[in-house]
Amino acid sequence: MPDLFVDLRSDTVTRPTAGMREAMATAEVGDDVYGEDPSVNALEAEVAALFGHEAALFAPSGSMANQIALQLLVSPGDELLCDADAHVVTYEIGAAAAYGGISSRTWPAVGADIDPEVVAGMIRPDGYFAVPTRAIAVEQTHNRGGGGVIPLATLRDLRGVADEAGIALHCDGARIWHAHVADRVPLIEYGRLFDTLSVCLSKGLGAPVGSLVVGSAEKIERARLIRKRMGGGMRQAGILAAAGRYALAQHIDRLADDHAKAARLAEAVAPFGVLATTVRTNLVALDLTKHTLDARALAAAARAEGVLISVLGPRTARLVTHLGVSDADIDRALTALPRILAAP
Numbered sequence: 001m002p003d004l005f006v007d008l009r010s011d012t013v014t015r016p017t018a019g020m021r022e023a024m025a026t027a028e029v030g031d032d033v034y035g036e037d038p039s040v041n042a043l044e045a046e047v048a049a050l051f052g053h054e055a056a057l058f059a060p061s062g063s064m065a066n067q068i069a070l071q072l073l074v075s076p077g078d079e080l081l082c083d084a085d086a087h088v089v090t091y092e093i094g095a096a097a098a099y100g101g102i103s104s105r106t107w108p109a110v111g112a113d114i115d116p117e118v119v120a121g122m123i124r125p126d127g128y129f130a131v132p133t134r135a136i137a138v139e140q141t142h143n144r145g146g147g148g149v150i151p152l153a154t155l156r157d158l159r160g161v162a163d164e165a166g167i168a169l170h171c172d173g174a175r176i177w178h179a180h181v182a183d184r185v186p187l188i189e190y191g192r193l194f195d196t197l198s199v200c201l202s203k204g205l206g207a208p209v210g211s212l213v214v215g216s217a218e219k220i221e222r223a224r225l226i227r228k229r230m231g232g233g234m235r236q237a238g239i240l241a242a243a244g245r246y247a248l249a250q251h252i253d254r255l256a257d258d259h260a261k262a263a264r265l266a267e268a269v270a271p272f273g274v275l276a277t278t279v280r281t282n283l284v285a286l287d288l289t290k291h292t293l294d295a296r297a298l299a300a301a302a303r304a305e306g307v308l309i310s311v312l313g314p315r316t317a318r319l320v321t322h323l324g325v326s327d328a329d330i331d332r333a334l335t336a337l338p339r340i341l342a343a344p
């Protein structure tokens with residue numbers, strides 16, 4: 001039976017495929033807090049190897065994976081630098097401050113178009129009078145930045161900036177798989193540029209739950225304690241890890257399809273002057289400041305036509321493609337959205 005709605009709100013709405021459910025049902029499991037879940041251990045080893053790091057830790061969510069990493073890198077009272085639209089300071093409910101005592105300072109929201117010199121100019125040295133900067137966090141791909149991909153050259157420059165200042169570089173890589181597919185940069189190339197990464201299995205890769213923190217063996221040993229302290233120690237989590245391993249094996253290459261579908265959506269809405277950024281991956285950010293419809297009105301009109309979209313702000317909205325969106329779904333959206341946007 002076809003779904004009633006074409007759900008373009010987020011790539012988190014995917015449901016496990018039949019193959020994934022089969023992998024989950026047959027997963028070997030143990031108590032992961034004891035380190036005895038073979039499926040979790042295998043997933044952690046696989047993901048660490050993908051990024052060329054020594055170790056990885058399975059966590060229940062991308063937010064927890066980010067927050068564990070930030071606590072590894074920044075001590076209470078010290079400072080994190082990131083962009084004003086970063087997930088870590090926008091959608092994690094103040095966790096860096098609440099759990100890590102971390103002070104955050106932001107550069108203006110520029111999505112993936114980061115100027116490493118601007119970041120370098122913000123770094124504060126150690127001293128008795130100022131908050132010392134300990135880490136920089138970037139987001140690959142950038143969620144509120146319309147799925148933008150930070151170029152490898154920029155990341156290399158940022159690594160240089162961090163090294164020069166003796167501070168750490170973290171990647172919120174919830175959708176790093178999309179960057180890898182869009183820019184054809186090997187995951188290991190990304191991996192070697194960061195002290196820590198958080199990567200999500202439950203976004204475009206389609207697993208129901210799960211993210212990992214990636215880093216050195218020493219960091220991941222400490223991360224295990226922080227995860228437990230935050231209530232993120234899971235027991236027979238191998239059922240979830242099996243879904244993640246299946247997603248890694250089956251669902252990375254197919255992201256190119258999601259990107260192509262997003263490009264079709266972008267092409268259809270572009271004539272109405274509402275495209276916020278060039279679409280490179282699976283996110284289509286809409287800027288409605290020059291349109292008669294605001295984001296809520298657009299979402300309501302789209303819903304009435306069977307298409308669900310996200311409202312991100314009064315005049316910003318987002319469309320997301322994912323493995324639950326078929327070609328027929330895109331055709332439906334391509335009929336509905338231009339018609340709505342064309343209305344006076």
Ligand SMILES: Cc1ncc(COP(=O)(O)O)c(C=O)c1O
Nearest residue numbers: 061062063064087139143172174
């Ligand atoms: C860029 C980014 N980082 C982190 C997260 C957090 O993931 P979770 O919802 O699993 O906490 C998200 C969620 O959408 C995200 O888009």
